[in-house]
Structures are given as C-alpha cells and as structure tokens.
Amino acid sequence: MTGAILEFYFDFSSPYGYLAAEQIEALAARQGRRVAWRPFLLGAVFKAIGGQPLVEQPMKGDYARRDMARSAREHSLPLTFPPTFPFPSVAACRAVYWRQDGDPAAAGDLVLALYRRAFAEGGDIVTAEGVIAVAEGLGIAQTTLEAALEDKRVKDRTRQEVEAALTRGVFGSPFIFVEDEPFWGADRLPMLERWLERGGW
Amino acid sequence: MTGAILEFYFDFSSPYGYLAAEQIEALAARQGRRVAWRPFLLGAVFKAIGGQPLVEQPMKGDYARRDMARSAREHSLPLTFPPTFPFPSVAACRAVYWRQDGDPAAAGDLVLALYRRAFAEGGDIVTAEGVIAVAEGLGIAQTTLEAALEDKRVKDRTRQEVEAALTRGVFGSPFIFVEDEPFWGADRLPMLERWLERGGW
Numbered sequence: 001m002t003g004a005i006l007e008f009y010f011d012f013s014s015p016y017g018y019l020a021a022e023q024i025e026a027l028a029a030r031q032g033r034r035v036a037w038r039p040f041l042l043g044a045v046f047k048a049i050g051g052q053p054l055v056e057q058p059m060k061g062d063y064a065r066r067d068m069a070r071s072a073r074e075h076s077l078p079l080t081f082p083p084t085f086p087f088p089s090v091a092a093c094r095a096v097y098w099r100q101d102g103d104p105a106a107a108g109d110l111v112l113a114l115y116r117r118a119f120a121e122g123g124d125i126v127t128a129e130g131v132i133a134v135a136e137g138l139g140i141a142q143t144t145l146e147a148a149l150e151d152k153r154v155k156d157r158t159r160q161e162v163e164a165a166l167t168r169g170v171f172g173s174p175f176i177f178v179e180d181e182p183f184w185g186a187d188r189l190p191m192l193e194r195w196l197e198r199g200g201w
Numbered sequence: 202m203t204g205a206i207l208e209f210y211f212d213f214s215s216p217y218g219y220l221a222a223e224q225i226e227a228l229a230a231r232q233g234r235r236v237a238w239r240p241f242l243l244g245a246v247f248k249a250i251g252g253q254p255l256v257e258q259p260m261k262g263d264y265a266r267r268d269m270a271r272s273a274r275e276h277s278l279p280l281t282f283p284p285t286f287p288f289p290s291v292a293a294c295r296a297v298y299w300r301q302d303g304d305p306a307a308a309g310d311l312v313l314a315l316y317r318r319a320f321a322e323g324g325d326i327v328t329a330e331g332v333i334a335v336a337e338g339l340g341i342a343q344t345t346l347e348a349a350l351e352d353k354r355v356k357d358r359t360r361q362e363v364e365a366a367l368t369r370g371v372f373g374s375p376f377i378f379v380e381d382e383p384f385w386g387a388d389r390l391p392m393l394e395r396w397l398e399r400g401g402w
Contacts, residue, residue, distance in 0.1 A: 049259040058250040059372040063383060073402050074392065171260040182264060187388045191275065201274050 006033050006192075007177040009165055010111075011042040012089035013053075014173035015068045015079065018119040020186040021111060021174070022077055027189060031196040037100065037111050039093040040165040042086075042173055048166055053086040071186065080122035087118075087126045091149055094158045095131050098148040099140075101157070106138070113138055207234050207393075208378040210366055212243040213290035214254075215374035216269045216280065219320040221387040222312060222375070223278055228390060232397040238301070238312050240294040241366040243287075243374055249367055254287040272387065281323035288319075288327045292350055295359045296332050299349040300341075302358070310339055 006028050010017035028035045046052060055061045072079035092114050100107040117123040117134045124130035128149050135145050148154050165175075169182065176183045176192060181200070183192045195201070207229050211218035229236045247253060256262045273280035293315050301308040318324040318335045325331035329350050336346050349355050366376075370383065377384045377393060382401070384393045396402070 045260075059246075059370055063370065063372070063385060066383070067385070070402075071392075074395070169260055169264065171264070182267070184264060184268070185388070187386070187392075190391070191272075191388075194275070201271075 004033050004179075005036045007036045007038055009038040009040055009170045009173065009175040009177075011173040012039060012092040012114060012118065012125060013086040014042065015081075015119055016071070016186040017173040018115045019068075019071055019075060019077060019079075020176075020189060021115050023075065023186075023189055024174075024176070025108060027193055031193065033196070035108060037096060037107050038161065038165060039089070039096050039111070040162045040170060040173075041090060041093060043088070044162050044166060045171050049171065055086065078120040080119060082118050082122050082124060082126075084124075084126055089125070090158065091128050091131045092125045093162075094149050094154050095135060095145060097157050097161060098145070098151070098154045109138055110135065110140075205234055205380075206237045208237045208239055210239040210241055210371045210374065210376040210378075212374040213240060213293040213315060213319065213326060214287040215243065216282075216320055217272070217387040218374040219316040220269075220272055220276060220278060220280075221377075221390060222316050224276065224387075224390055225375075225377070226309060228394055232394065234397070236309060238297060238308050239362065239366065240290070240297050240312070241363045241371060241374075242291060242294060244289070245363050245367060246372050250372065256287065279321040281320060283319050283323050283325060283327075285325075285327055290326070291359065292329050292332045293326050294363075295350050295355050296336060296346060298358050298362060299346070299352070299355045300336075307339070311336060311341075314339055 006024065008021070008024055010021060024035055042053070054064045057064075069079055095114070096107055096110055099110045113134050114125050114131065117130070118125045125134060128146065131149070132140075132142050132145050136142055168177075172184050174184075174186060176188070178192065178195060181195065183189075183195075207225065209222070209225055211222060225236050243254070255265045258265075270280055296315070297308055297311055300311045314335050315326050315332065318331070319326045326335060329347065332350070333341075333343050333346050337343055369378075373385045375385075375387060377389070379393065379396060382396065384390075384396075
C-alpha cells in the first residue's frame with residue numbers, strides 16, 4: 001500500500017479537524033500511506049443541505065465543547081478557542097491550495113502551523129494578515145502570499161475543491177477517505193487504522 | 202467504584218444504541234459497575250430542539266447506514282434493519298420501565314431481547330404485539346404485559362423518564378453518564394472505559 005494516500009478533508013474552524021490533523025501524519029506513516037490535505041468550507045455544506053456549526057446547536061453545542069476539551073486532554077494536545085469561533089476559514093484554505101501547487105510536500109507543515117495558531121494558541125487565522133503571519137514563520141514571504149490570496153486562479157481552485165468535496169459526499173470535519181471508504185470524525189481514526197491494517201472487513 | 206452505575210440512555214430505534222447495548226454490560230463488569238437502562242424517545246428531542254433521524258438526513262444518512270454496517274461487522278454483531286426504520290419505540294420503552302419496577306435485575310435481558318429482535322433479526326418491536334412476543338420468550342405472560350402497556354402509571358412513568366432525559370441534556374442515542382460526565386455515541390465506549398480506568402483526566 002506504500003505510496004497510497006489518505007485524503008484528509010477538514011475545515012480550519014473545526015476543533016475535531018485540528019485534533020485529527022495532529023494525529024493523521026503519524027497514523028499514515030505507521031500504515032505506509034501519505035496524507036493529501038483537502039481543506040474545505042463547512043459553510044458550503046450548511047448552505048447545500050442545511051445545518052449549523054456544532055457548537056451553536058442547542059444541547060449538542062454544550063456537549064461538543066466539553067467533548068472537544070476532553071478529547072484534547074486525552075491526546076495531551078493543547079486546546080484554546082480563538083476569540084472568533086467558529087470562524088470563516090477561506091483565507092487559510094486558499095493559502096493551503098496555493099502552497100500545495102507550489103510545494104506539495106510542504107502543505108502539511110502549513111496546515112499544522114495554521115491549526116496550531118488557531119487552536120493551540122487561540123490566535124487569528126481569519127484575516128489574510130493572520131494567515132500571512134503564520135506562513136512567515138515557515139519562511140514564506142509576506143508579499144508572495146499576499147498576492148496569492150488575491151490571485152483569481154487560487155480563488156477558483158479553492159472554490160472548485162470545496163465543490164468537489166461536496167460532490168464526493170463530504171459533510172463534516174474531519175472527513176477522511178481510504179480509497180472510496182469514508183470515515184467521519186476524529187473519533188474514527190482508530191477504526192480507520194484497523195481498516196488499513198486488515199484491508200477492510 | 203463497585204456498585205456505582207453507568208446510566209445508559211438509548212432509543213430502541215437507534216442502531217448505534219443497539220451496538221452499544223451489546224457491549225455495555227461487559228464494559229461495566231470489567232469496571233465494577235452496573236448498568237441502569239434508560240430508554241427514551243429521540244422524537245421528543247427532535248420536537249424540543251429540532252432535528253430528524255440520522256438516516257433521513259441528506260448526505261449523513263447514506264454515510265450513517267454504511268458506518269452502522271461497518272461498525273457492526275467490526276464488533277462481529279449481526280445488523281439487519283427492520284422493515285419500518287426508523288420506528289416509533291414507545292411500546293418497547295414502556296415495557297422496559299414496567300419491567301424495571303417489577304424485576305430491576307431482569308430489565309437488561311428485556312432490553313437486549315428487544316434490540317436483537319429489531320436489529321439482529323430485523324423484526325417488529327413497533328407494535329404492542331411485537332413487544333409482547335419478545336417478552337414471552339423471556340417467560341413474561343402475554344396478558345400481564347398487555348395490561349401493563351395500557352396502564353396509565355406505566356405510561357406516566359415513561360413520559361416522566363423521557364422528560365427527565367431531556368432535562369438532563371440527553372440529545373442522542375446512545376448517551377451514557379458516568380456520574381455527571383456525558384458520553385454520546387457508541388464510538389465513545391473506548392473513551393468512557395479509559396475514563397473509568399483513570400478516574401477522569
């Protein structure tokens with residue numbers, strides 16, 4: 001299976017996406033796979049089929065905040081909610097697709113740096129400035145990314161990826177495909193790994 | 202912790218409730234706990250906060266059916282959907298609360314027998330007749346349960362339990378409390394068990 005991929009769909013505003021992103025590279029390495037990072041926008045899902053952010057839902061919202069904190073503690077990961085939460089994540093999304101086209105192998109570092117800024121440090125990745133600041137920490141020049149975030153091709157590519165995710169049936173974050181087998185939720189990682197070990201069941 | 206309880210809330214129409222019910226007694230025994238069975242009605246939750254059965258939701262419904270089947274296979278449990286699904290489960294609910302008042306230790310056997318009729322055999326537990334047929338297999342006289350299902354006290358008790366579940370914050374099935382710590386979903390059983398082993402974290 002070496003070389004085969006795990007397609008990791010996520011919204012940057014999703015704490016469960018963050019928790020899974022912190023674990024997926026190690027899981028992929030153990031199973032001889034590599035990760036393809038596929039940021040998308042949950043807002044597009046809500047627009048298409050209805051729904052609202054988990055933490056804003058009655059009853060579920062309170063439970064979710066508690067479960068997110070508990071899940072983070074269980075994996076010894078820091079979790080801090082950014083001042084605006086949930087937040088629009090299209091700038092971060094565009095930055096990752098731009099990075100993927102320029103330097104595919106480095107896209108994962110940018111994803112994790114952005115996620116950590118948002119949910120480990122509780123920082124801002126809503127604005128272009130917030131995203132650029134994180135990218136600078138990885139040696140990406142401010143002016144280069146500033147231009148990329150306004151580039152029509154990058155915007156179009158991002159929109160197409162979000163539409164493709166919906167067409168494929170992605171409705172939550174994280175959402176991971178092993179070939180055509182879908183796994184929804186950070187809590188599906190153990191099942192996903194057993195699936196890979198056994199070749200399905 | 203011996204003697205302390207796991208409060209297991211579930212809707213009989215919930216396949217994930219069935220999968221968890223098949224595992225919870227063994228988990229409780231490993232951890233020196235006993236199970237308190239708390240059937241409730243998801244319909245009351247949908248009425249209170251909106252929502253609809255998982256399998257009827259766009260996109261999520263298809264995924265859920267696939268994940269239910271996969272989860273059953275992973276635990277080597279049979280899974281067959283009854284002809285009417287999702288189904289109204291108030292008769293089964295009343296039978297369990299009646300049984301609990303008469304013979305508390307035997308309530309678990311009735312829960313599992315009902316769940317297996319519905320989801321292992323794909324049989325009917327919607328009607329009073331369907332529920333009574335299952336109970337007869339456990340030696341409960343047809344006429345006794347027939348009367349109980351029409352008994353106002355049993356109906357009132359069931360309504361109160363459903364209301365109490367909502368007040369407590371139960372919004373899905375299965376939903377398990379360890380003291381005041383809530384765990385939602387069959388996929389939370391491993392986390393629940395680690396929680397018991399470590400005394401929280």
